[in-house]
Amino acid sequence: MIEGVDEGLVPSRSWIADPPTVTAVIVCRNGSRWLPTVLDSLARLSHLPSAVVAVDVASTDNTREILARYLHPASIRTAPADVGFGDAVRIALDGAPASEWVWLLHDDAAPGEDALAHLLDQVTQSDDIGAAGPKLREWPSLKRLLEVGVTITGTGSRETGLERGEPDQGQHDRPHDVLAVNTAGMLVRRRVLDDLDGFDPNLPLFFDDVDFGWRAARRGYRVRAVPASVFFHVEAASTGLRPGSRAPRPRREQRRAATYTLLANAGRAGFAWQSVRLLLGTVLRSLALLVAKAPREAADEMLGVLGVYRRPFAMIAARRRRAAASRVDQSDVRARLLPSPLLPYRHGLDTVGDLVSTLVGPTPESTGRRAAVEARPIGEVDDELPVSGSLLSRHPWLGATVVLALAALVSARSLIGSGFLSGGALLPAPDTASAWWTFFFASSHDVSIGSDVAAPGYVVPLAAVGTVLGGNADLAVSLVLLAGVLIAALTAHRLSRRLFASPWVQLWWGATYGLLVAASGALAQGRIGTVVALAAAPAMVNSAAALMTRPRVADGVRLGLWLTLATAFAPVTYLLAGIPLLVAAAVRLRRQGWPSVLTALVLPWLVLGSWMWSRAVDPGAWWWEAGRADAGVGSLDVAAWQLGLGHAAGPGTAPALLGIGVALAGTAALMRPATRPRVLVAWAVGLWALAWAVVAAGTTFTDGISTGPVWVGVPATLWLAALAAAAGLAADGLAERMRAGGDLAVALRPVVALLVALAVATPVVALGWWVVRGSDDPLDRGSAEQVPAYLAARAEQGSSTLVIEGTAEGGVSAQVVSGDGMRLGDEAVLAGPEAYAPLDDDVRALLSTPTTRVLSGLADYGIGAVYLPSPADDTLVDTLDAAPGLEASGGPEGARVWVFDAEPDDPYDPPTSQRRGWVASVQVAILLIALVVAAPGRNRTRGGPR
Known part of the structure; x- marks a missing residue:
């Protein structure tokens, strides 16, 4: 029988006198x-x-x-x-x-x-x-x-x-x-x-x-x-x-x-x-x-x-x-x-959103809710439907998302306009997304003196995003970087629905995690690798949790895809995630679950190919991330107490004391016995990340010819996020427990209130700091040209430019520029130090005792001009003016240019790998197969009204 029918409106019964048949x-x-x-x-x-x-x-x-x-x-x-x-x-x-x-x-x-x-x-x-x-x-x-x-x-x-x-x-x-x-x-x-x-x-x-x-x-x-x-x-x-x-x-x-x-x-x-x-x-x-x-x-x-x-x-x-x-x-x-x-088309976007949500990871309450509705006997009324109220009261996370989106827009106020986004670790994007696709499949790269090094895997997702955005590569980089806080908050909130029952704890942890990305300094320093890795980390944890409860190959592939994405942008993420995943699998899974775990761990090696294998033979390369190794951000020295508060140093990094509220709340979380086992897991993950930050802080690494200080933003931020998770686990359901407790609970209320206030203050203060400070400096928007336009145009004839910066007394640095300068992705395909050794000798000779033989050696590398940016050092100018075979060619104000008198006998032939295109095609094929396997199987939908 049907029960519980609403009475509804009472009809007027205007037809009662003559009822219709x-x-x-x-x-x-x-x-x-x-x-x-x-x-x-x-x-x-x-x-x-x-x-x-x-x-x-x-x-x-x-x-x-x-x-x-x-x-x-x-x-x-x-x-x-x-x-x-x-x-x-x-x-x-x-x-x-x-x-x-x-x-x-x-x-x-x-x-x-x-x-x-x-x-x-x-x-x-x-x-x-x-x-x-x-x-x-x-x-x-x-x-x-x-x-x-x-x-x-x-x-x-x-x-x-x-x-x-x-x-x-x-x-x-x-x-x-x-x-x-x-x-x-x-x-x-x-x-x-x-x-x-x-x-x-x-x-x-x-x-x-x-x-x-x-x-x-x-x-x-x-x-x-x-x-x-x-x-x-x-x-x-x-x-x-x-x-x-x-x-x-x-x-x-x-x-x-x-x-x-x-x-x-x-x-x-x-x-x-x-x-x-x-x-x-x-x-x-x-x-x-x-x-x-x-x-x-x-x-x-x-x-x-x-x-x-x-x-x-x-x-x-x-x-x-x-x-x-x-x-x-x-x-x-x-x-x-x-x-x-x-x-x-709006429904199509909804479908894409559902697909992304499934790839990020299912939430346990959604699965359980569906099963409960399907299993309910006929005639039983659903009493668990949402109650009425305002949209924001029923969906508080919606309000937080709007606030974060507006904050991201305001903080990027000086970075909106024409030109290319670059600065710090970030190199300008290429002119079009198709240039990234060509770059990835190319058998050789016309970068610096040329190379046949495998292109980095991170250009593929960037190229895909740029293609969707109409081929605009700079827009893709701008969107990923400047919206990184919001994206990280969204993936974190998705994970929080698995970790916490209270929607307010979910909101706090999701917003805190996203704002920790801004507070880390990754945005201002142009560290797109850190931003993407931190945005992908919650999705990895969510997928790993699903894998531990339901070890299927598709779940392993889904986790492997997120791990591949994070590793492509910041390779250290593989070490941070891979070893804890093995430990968790050893504790939670039986033999039949290991194929899924191994699938997740092997997939990055297959998709990223030889670029990934080069990490294994060069330990320092694990600390490289997308962009320049030497980010030009000065010293990254950081004290131990600052690391303990999640501070990674560098411009655009929030004050270290910002993290004290989360640190205290995370420490106090150890005091609640009911949630201590889960809190200890969060602490274990956090301490693992902190150990990597402590070991690497203050050191340098070399990737190819680029040397720079190690950036510990990824592990330091994950450490503070783990403390926040510990605090959230302890706070979940604590209010009800305190109300039902005895005298001890009453006595502890002021302490708990103080800790909650400090924890809540962290995202609030971080939001205000981020909006006021902005996301620029050293990140900026402007021209992508490293050399004058007429020198860049010479690249069409196969001529590159030797750019020399510094002074004769203080030391100089030199680089070979093809076209108008390096673009994002080029930094990862530079030839190794051994390829540059003869060129370094020729540059030293050019600046001390230039001869015709020296210029001939430089021309053999395809160099056709020498450029001294402003302000050009007078001593270097005098030396190059006297060099045989160089002809002064003016230059921008304060800068000087010289071009070679004669063309080389043989055009420069950079190294080429005939297999590179085929290997790249196999990598993309593996990626597409993985995406198909990881995509959710389509459930049967209702076909109509019958």
Whole structure:
């Protein structure tokens, strides 16, 4: 029985003096599971129909016996198995008593007590209302909305205007005109049904209601949604719950029906465009379903649409029938009753968001919630639905996200404009994203003196982002770096839903983690490697937690992808994550779980290729990250106590005392016995990261010819984030515990309040500091040129420039610049020190005793000019002016340029690896395969209203 039905609005009963006659038609097909409840609900109606007729469509269960217990034999019809819903209605009305109205019912849709009364009250208010339908709620939950009227998008999706899983809180209870209403509970005038010749027999199961409503609107009738009338619908056919359904492949039939409905009712001007759009969209959706590991559904998608296209004469006949019956211009119907053309694309973005959320990692409450709803017995009311309230009170994280997004925009105020984002560790991006793709697959690199070194793996995700952004590589870098705080906060909040029960603790930890990225100085120093690694870290932990509870290869691949991304930008992340993962697997997993763990650990070596293997043979290279090794940020010396507070040193780093609140709260977390085991795990992870920071702080590393101080921003930030996690674990549920405690709890309240205040102050103060300080200096936006434009143009003839900076007394540095200068990615493919040794000797000779032989040696490297940036040292200028074979060529103000008199006998031929392109192709292929394996398998979705 259905219980807990809302009373709704009391109808005016304007028709009580002369009640309308109503024939109820119940179409049944193997619905014995729900049919008794439906028939009992009909018997309890406050206003009963004049007659009830049932049609049994070849049921193989005891449907016929159930009908016989409730209805007179003369009211029961039988139909063959191939009969659709519309034809079943015709069979029911053939010989039925004449009536003004026909009420269409399903055997899996139970009406509320006043359902018919509310419908009649609406339809009798105007003669132009041809049909009306109820508000549909989900059965068995009884509270979740399914439909309050329906329309169709330009891509053939059934559009209800509701959020998924939206609870019924009266927010859609105003009666309104719609394109169509569901046949489960549709009340239609008999003369309108006859005027439209019933339902289209070409739509036996899906979208017959949408097509009927569309034809009614073009005929001049109104279709009304009446939310006060409530039905509870199982949707048995589309959810696969109905035995012996006429649509064993619901998706195929749904796509065929949607395509037919759109094309049959499209206007003359829009028919051609709609035909092309549907076909192209179907191809794209089918490819997406193949990527999502749903080949069966991909085939259904394509075959469903082709089922319409291969019968052009049937479509022409359907369009002629509709055009002949039309009294209202199609454009008027579209403007009033069809959704915005942009709606399908918004849904597409939602789908992408769902995919990303799944890749980041499922949350336990979402999985458990779905299982609980599916397992709930029929008739049991869902009492756990969200309560009403403001959007921000129900979703506090939404407000935090908006604040962080605005803060990111304000802090980047001086970095918004034209030019290239660069400075500190960040090199300018190339002119286009396609340059990154070419760079990754190239067999040689025209960088400095040239090399055949493998390109770094991080250019692939950057190139992908840039391609999506219309080929704008600088925009990709700007978005990843300047929005890094928000991205890190989002991934952290996703993880927090696994770690903490309280939404306020989740909010605090997610916001704190994101703002720790800003406080680390990574943004101001242009350390895009640190930003990406820290943003990916929570997703790695989330995926690892899922792997520990559900060791599947797909979960291992998902974790491996996040580990690959973080390692590509900051290789030390592999060491920080890999060893704890092995320890956790040894403690938690049995033998069958190890293949998944090993998959996660091996995948970075396969995707990143020889670039990754070079880390293993050069220990110092593990501390390299995307960008310049020598970031030009000065000393990075940091005291031990500063490291203990998560301070990594350098410009743009927040004061060390900012972390004292989190440090104290994390330490105090050890005092709560109930949460101590989980707190100790957080401490173990944090101490592991801190140990790496302590060992590396103050040291230097060399990667190729670049030498610089080690940046410990990644481990130092992870240490403080682990302390914050420990504090959050201890705070989760602490308020309830304190209220239920005795005298000791009362005595500890001031201490706990102080610790909470200090912990909360950390993200608040960090937010204010970040907004005031900004994300610039040394990060800046400007020109990418390291040499004058006319020297850069010489690169087209294979000529590079020797750039010399410094003074004869203080020392000089020299680099070979190809084109206008190095771009992001170039720093990772420089040749090794041994390749530069002869060149270094020639540069020393050039600045001391230049000879023709020295210039010839420089020309052999493809060098055709020498450039001294401003201010040019006078001693060096005099030396180069006297060098034989060099011709002064002016230069910008304060700078000097010399070009070589003669071209080299043989053009410079940089090292080339013929296998490099093939190897890069294999790496990308492995990455694509991993993405397909890690992508969530597509669950079967509801195919329609049945």
